[in-house]
Amino acid sequence: MNPFIRIFRYGDIPEDKSGAGIVSSQSKNDWPLWEVFIRSTQGLDHKHVGSLHAADAQMAIENARDVYTRRMEGVSIWVVESKYIHASNPDEAGSLYDPSADKVYRHPTFYQLPDAVNHM
């Protein structure tokens, strides 16, 4: 099974309805969905905060500014049309993420060192 699936909204539209080339069966005036990412302060990553509908990228940024930064929550906004986001399949979470569970030696706390150098 392909571990990567395409999602249409950051929700759960089944795969057969997903994909960039698909024309909505609804009215042509239905604006596409965009995912919004906000950088809260200079020096931090952009973080996903939610989604909204907009006709184009510029409108998506303007709406995101009105909806997600009314209280100085951000200094920078990214928007991406939801249909372009690819996500790992939750059904495969076990095979994807469990293998790292028994590799404690990847963590610094695995190593017992003498007190003299333990701040290493």
Add this chain to the structure above:
Amino acid sequence: MPLPDLEKIFEHKIDQEVKIEPRDWMPDAYRKTNIRQISQHAHSEIVGMLPEGNWISRAPSLKRKAILLAKVQDEGGHGLYLYSAAETLGMSREEMINDLHSGKAKYSSIFNYPTLTWADIGAIGWLVDGAAIMNQVMLTRTSYGPYARAMVRICKEESFHQRQGFEALLVLSRGSAEQKAMCQDAINRWWWPSLMMFGPRDSESSNSDQSMKWKIKRKSNDELRQQFVDMIAEQIKVLGMRLPDEELQWNEARQHYDFGSINWDEFWQVVKGNGPCNKQRLEARRKAWDEGAWVREAATAHAAKRNSRTAAA
């Protein structure tokens, strides 16, 4: 994976307090219950803008006007967070809005009451938003991830709504005799409908049991209502006003306030569409939607034109 296994995984997640995310398998009824509840919640935020919008142009000062504008804008934002959360369950925005406009979907009955005086704006903030916050704080721990995240964001913003409402009433309560009377009158009219916001009694709430099992709800209607009464019965002392309930009394044994019985006939009448403003609210929503149609079309056309230019270049 066979269905019983999927169900077992789902139940296990609920037991272990692991949030359910959009792509996870979930029982159909869980999906439907969440769609119904989240979309109704979204509709309530949007319709809730109407009674307050009534006073934006008539707010007593520029400060109050700016505050009210900010609050109404918040409600619009809250509606949007919630619509987005409901959309992750597979229902389109357009479908939800159509259901609201056709009368198929419900919204909180409280917004079918009129805002007759300026003091109503204060009472709405303090009582209506206060009641909503009780429910919403509980929902920050709801089992469906996108709903819980939307609620966290909403709760952060909502506390200003309640505080500004109380403050507006506080000013009136320290004002002239007319202002005091106006304050008391608003409290009289909004108190009982606010108690109804928590929904039917537990013994008569059809959806409650399963919702508690699935941890969509964490507290029952009656529990939340009692919590609200206990809070407001104390806060009203600061205003020097009184709640319109002769039976309201501290019960030492229960460590809660006792309160009078709610007029459930009125509750069901308003739910069924016969409240003072049901018709007016839906008409206002439909009108806004219809009159905004050209904007939606123009924006789509503009985006298409810009796309084709970019493609040609």
